[in-house]
Structures are given as C-alpha cells and as structure tokens.
Amino acid sequence: MTFWILISLTALVVAALLVLALLRGRSKDEPTAAYDLRVYREQLTGVDRDLARGVIGEADADRIRTEISRRILAADAMIRKEAEGVAQPRGVTWVVALLLVAALMGGGLMLYRSLGAPGYGDLPLSLRKEIAEERRLTRPDQASAEAEQPERPKPRIEQQYAELMEQLRAAVTARPDDLRGNILLAQNEANLGNFKASYEAMAQAIRLMGDDASARDYSEMAEMMIAAAGGYVSPEAEAALQKALDIDPDNGPAQYYWGVMLLQVGRPDATFRVWQEALRANPAPAPWVDAIRARIEDVAARAGVRYDAPQPASQPGPSAEDMAAMEEMTPEARLDAIRGMVAGLSERLATDGGTPEEWARLIRSLGVLDERAQANRVFHEAQQVFAGDDAALALIRQAGQAAEILQ
Structure with missing residues (x-):
C-alpha cells in the first residue's frame, strides 16, 4: 500500500507542475515596451522638477509633457498588443490539461499493470536470499527431473561397438565389484548419451574406491547426473559437487556446475562470485572455462555488476x-x-x-x-x-x- 500511495503522490505532483506550466502559458518575463514606459514616466517627473527649479519655462514644460504623454500611450498600446498575442484560449488549455493528467495517471497505471507486478511485495536482499535458500531446499530431486525429460534420440553406432557394449554391461552385471569395469561402463554409457546408466556406474565405482575417490570422479558423476536431468542441478548432483569441492576447492567443472545450481535457485550474485573465482584460479583454457566465459557477463548484469570477461584467442585450423x-x-x-x-x-x-x-x-x-x-x-x-x-x-x-x- 505504501508503494501505491507514494507513486500516486509522485504522479499527481508531476501532473500538477505540468498543468501549472500549461495554464501560465509561454510568455516572456516582461514586454519589450515596458522598459520604455518606465523611462517616459521618469521623464515626466523630471519635467516637473526642472520647472520647479526654473530651468525651463511653462510653455516648454507643456510641450515636453505632451510629447512624453504621446510616447507613453504608444508604449502602452504596444504592451497590450504583445499581451494579446501570447494569450491562449482558456477552454482549450483546460482540455489539454485534463488530457495530460489522464494520460499521465492512466497511462502510468496501464504500463505498470503490463510490466510491473501489482500486489507483489517488496523484496529486500535478505528476503531474496531466504527465498533462494527455500527454493534450494525444496527443489525437485534427481528422479523427478529425469521423469520430465523427453525421450532422447538414439545415436547411430557401429554394430561391433554395440555388441561390445552389451558384453561390457553383462560383465559388470556379473561382477558389480569390478572397479575398472564400472569406470569403463560409465565412460562408454556417457559416450552413447545414456547418462543415467553412466552416473549409476560411476556411483558404484566411487563406492568401490572409497576414500580414494578424487574430485574429478565426483565432478564427472555430477556432470552425468546434470546431463540426465537436462541441465538441471538436483540435490543429489549438488551433493556430488560438494564432495568434489571438499576434496579440491579449485576443481573447475565442479565450480562451473555449482554456479549453475546457484543461478537456478535465484542467486546470480553468488554465481558471479563463484565463476569469477574459478576463472581467476584456473586461467588455462578448458571446456568449462568456455562455458563460464559465454555466460558470466549476463550473470554479472543480473547481479548488478559491470564485468567484461576476457576472451581467449581462437585457435587456427590447418594451414x-x-x-x-x-x-x-x-x-x-x-x-x-x-x-x-x-x-x-x-x-x-x-x-x-x-x-x-x-x-x-x-x-x-x-x-x-x-x-x-x-x-x-x-x-x-x-x-x-x-x-x-x-x-x-x-x-x-x-x-x-x-x-x-x-x-
């Protein structure tokens, strides 16, 4: 309600100022003949003083008064003419003034209803952070996100490679504790676009590795989970990213996807800080660096920060x-x-x-x-x-x- 009161008062003040300027008309501060009129009146006073001192005679005083009076009448007529020339019709002026007020008030209201958010409360930074955190804690899980994904087109692969994949799947099913087999299965399922099978095999490999699992292992599993969910970072993928960053805070892929997660829950400011630090800590070119550079300027603008990401020089092809x-x-x-x-x-x-x-x-x-x-x-x-x-x-x-x- 406070917003509506303030914005209405502001619109009324602006409209009143415009109407006042319109009603006063566009005239000069003083007609050009007004100065001459003041001079002539001063001359009349001077004639009386000269006559009293005996400087001029009565006949001369009458003649001078007559000439000055003629000039005063001419100047007064010129002032009246100028005043009539700048006068504007009152009826038309009031119609224009009312139209101006209607356009300002009604047009502003219509524009706000179209572009604004009537009834939406104020969102200070602290409240926005609370909303983002609540969205983060209540967002859909991995299974829900995968269920909403459209069916992926099946890639065309060689018959020999397809037969090898079937043999690999059968071997891993028969020996689920085979670490090397699970890693190979995760890699090849990812090559085929079977991201769910890929991250499930990688999760089994990480369980087998135990404390020996690296930040790269966790970030690769998280990447496959995100790919399976169509780019969405689920709570399960977030947990894998957190493990990767706990092991290696400068793991580039994990930093990139962590920023994606923050952006999805409504924290572009936090995303910008994570990505900026990732570029600073990892200056060497990499695919995830390209992904950050392609999006960081837009994220910075959403966070209210002016930022120009340095672009790497393109690499030439064959000469x-x-x-x-x-x-x-x-x-x-x-x-x-x-x-x-x-x-x-x-x-x-x-x-x-x-x-x-x-x-x-x-x-x-x-x-x-x-x-x-x-x-x-x-x-x-x-x-x-x-x-x-x-x-x-x-x-x-x-x-x-x-x-x-x-x-």
Missing part, C-alpha cells in the same frame, strides 16, 4: 600449406593425416576449449571418419559447454545432423 600437401598424398596417407588432425583438434578442445565452429568441425569430422560414438560424446559435451548460447547450440545441432548422430 593452406597443410591442405596442399594432403592433396599430394595417397588416399590411405590422406586418411591417416585427417585422423591425426582430428585427434589433435579433439585433444585441444578437451584441454584448452575452443569456439563453437571448432566443436562443430570436430563433430562433422568424426562423422566422416565413421566414429559416431565418439561424435555423439563430443556432441553432448558441446551442448553442456555452450548451454544458453542459442546460436552456438544451433551450429552444434547442425553438425550432429551432418554426422548422422541425430535421428
């Missing part, structure tokens, strides 16, 4: 000399050279990160080389890296279609 040399190779040698370039690009993107165009080129190249399982893994990783960047995601999806890993 013209390399392409010319490949033209002279035999088909087998050319294929080996292409595989070497693709491997080099894959390794660089995995360690240093890169642009959306480079990720798309790697996906297409793996499709050409018929390594669709690897292409599918890179495709999903690129989606995580450029989450929120619609232009980059469109480029990545086009590459996935070209590599025939999307049905």
